[in-house]
Amino acid sequence: MTEICDTPGMLDLDTARAQILDHANAVVTETVALAEAHGRVLAEALTAQFDSPTFDTAMMDGYAIDSAALNSDRPTTLPVSQRLAAGDVPTALGRHTAARIFTGAPLPPGANTVVMQEQCERHDNQVTLPADVAVGANILRRGDNFHSGERLAPAAERLQAFHLGLAASQGVQRIKVYKRLTVALINSGNELVMPGHALQPGQVYNSNYFTLRALLENCGCEVLDVNILEDDLGQSKTVLQHAAASADVVVTSGGVSVGEEDHIRAAVEALGSVRLWRVRIKPGKPFAFGRIGDAAFLGLPGNPVSCFVTFCLLARPYLLACQGMDRVLPRRLVVHADFNTDKPDKRDTFRSAVLERGEELRVQLLPKQNSASLAPLLQGDGLVHIPAFLKVGQGMTLDFYPFNELM
Ligand SMILES: Nc1nc2c(c(=O)[nH]1)N[C@H]1C(S)=C(S)[C@@H](COP(=O)(O)OP(=O)(O)OC[C@H]3O[C@@H](n4cnc5c(N)ncnc54)[C@H](O)[C@@H]3O)O[C@H]1N2
Ligand code: MOO
Numbered sequence: 340m341t342e343i344c345d346t347p348g349m350l351d352l353d354t355a356r357a358q359i360l361d362h363a364n365a366v367v368t369e370t371v372a373l374a375e376a377h378g379r380v381l382a383e384a385l386t387a388q389f390d391s392p393t394f395d396t397a398m399m400d401g402y403a404i405d406s407a408a409l410n411s412d413r414p415t416t417l418p419v420s421q422r423l424a425a426g427d428v429p430t431a432l433g434r435h436t437a438a439r440i441f442t443g444a445p446l447p448p449g450a451n452t453v454v455m456q457e458q459c460e461r462h463d464n465q466v467t468l469p470a471d472v473a474v475g476a477n478i479l480r481r482g483d484n485f486h487s488g489e490r491l492a493p494a495a496e497r498l499q500a501f502h503l504g505l506a507a508s509q510g511v512q513r514i515k516v517y518k519r520l521t522v523a524l525i526n527s528g529n530e531l532v533m534p535g536h537a538l539q540p541g542q543v544y545n546s547n548y549f550t551l552r553a554l555l556e557n558c559g560c561e562v563l564d565v566n567i568l569e570d571d572l573g574q575s576k577t578v579l580q581h582a583a584a585s586a587d588v589v590v591t592s593g594g595v596s597v598g599e600e601d602h603i604r605a606a607v608e609a610l611g612s613v614r615l616w617r618v619r620i621k622p623g624k625p626f627a628f629g630r631i632g633d634a635a636f637l638g639l640p641g642n643p644v645s646c647f648v649t650f651c652l653l654a655r656p657y658l659l660a661c662q663g664m665d666r667v668l669p670r671r672l673v674v675h676a677d678f679n680t681d682k683p684d685k686r687d688t689f690r691s692a693v694l695e696r697g698e699e700l701r702v703q704l705l706p707k708q709n710s711a712s713l714a715p716l717l718q719g720d721g722l723v724h725i726p727a728f729l730k731v732g733q734g735m736t737l738d739f740y741p742f743n744e745l746m
Pocket of ligand 1: 593
């Protein structure tokens with residue numbers, strides 16, 4: 340008897356992902372307030388409008404001086420001729436005087452050095468400065484950070500806290516970003532109930548809803564709930580059609596395998612097309628990708644770990660690419676196995692593992708892993724990739740994807 344993973348035409352992960360990404364395009368942009376832009380993807384490069392800093396700036400609290408006024412072999416006492424706090428406008432430094440200055444204040448013309456107050460002695464209106472002062476110390480010169488016209492961030496980058504701060508430091512108030520994707524999230528299965536209801540025999544809680552909602556939000560999507568779908572072809576068609584009309588992408592979990600109660604694929608075929616079904620990975624084999632009307636369709640397996648893994652490896656890169664990002668694949672670490680496997684698998688396998696940082700990076704597999712239990716994910720640092728047909732031995736080199744690269 341032929342197992343599904345022996346089926347000719349079942350794609351490997353890289354091929355499946357490349358095919359899916361071929362269908363991803365982000366075109367719609369909008370301009371939003373900077374304060375609303377966290378997590379959005381830049382639609383055009385961020386370019387400096389002016390030099391940073393815009394003026395020579397004191398980097399320490401102390402005294403601004405012209406180093407030529409100091410004795411080279413013994414301390415020098417100078418009168419204090421002005422006081423400059425951040426926000427003040429300086430006047431030219433009087434010859435053979437010092438200016439009291441605070442961090443962030445503009446340097447007075449004529450000064451070339453700031454001496455930290457810890458190295459100075461103040462008596463009334465005079466200050467005694469040491470002999471060994473490094474000329475130019477404790478000053479950030481105009482343009483030292485970057486110059487007007489320099490590129491600060493390329494387009495297609497996701498805006499993080501530091502992008503926002505940098506943009507604001509250049510006076511940016513509104514910023515051009517790609518539109519967020521709206522995603523209709525549907526969980527399929529007669530056995531599913533939402534937390535808050537008592538479980539009847541045979542029922543399970545709809546955990547995928549919460550996992551997927553969080554994962555979708557993490558990659559910047561706006562989630563429209565459609566909720567639980569019964570295992571029924573007619574209802575599946577109605578709900579999927581409605582979902583596709585109201586969202587850019589329809590994400591489902593469950594009902595994509597081969598059983599008679601798995602109606603999602605048949606419903607998508609009836610309403611649009613399934614472009615890809617089944618990927619040679621474990622867990623997550625029955626993943627499906629297609630279209631319903633103008634909406635993309637991502638069909639994830641129902642088993643909670645299969646659902647998580649296929650989201651991270653297949654759905655997420657597509658959703659990020661559709662929102663304008665160009666680096667959408669998770670970065671990997673090359674690690675050494677601190678475990679053995681009993682026998683090779685026909686599928687590329689992804690398992691939760693603990694990263695051990697010693698002289699070399701090693702990973703240890705967590706016990707009791709299957710497609711249904713999320714518990715080992717909680718204890719792991721990421722997913723280790725065990726290539727198909729490989730029996731792993733101690734010390735073998737493998738790829739490891741930290742969770743922060745996957746979600
Ligand atoms: N004869 C075969 N049977 C199965 C195959 C196969 O190739 N031949 N593939 C297996 C694999 S691999 C997977 S993965 C599962 C996936 O099947 P479905 O995507 O159709 O998922 P369901 O059958 O609906 O559910 C599977 C499992 O997951 C639980 N589940 C579903 N949705 C949720 C949810 N929202 N929250 C929590 N748990 C959920 C469900 O109760 C089932 O236990 O198919 C294998 N079968
Ligand atoms: O691919 Mo299924 O996800 O092995 O259990």
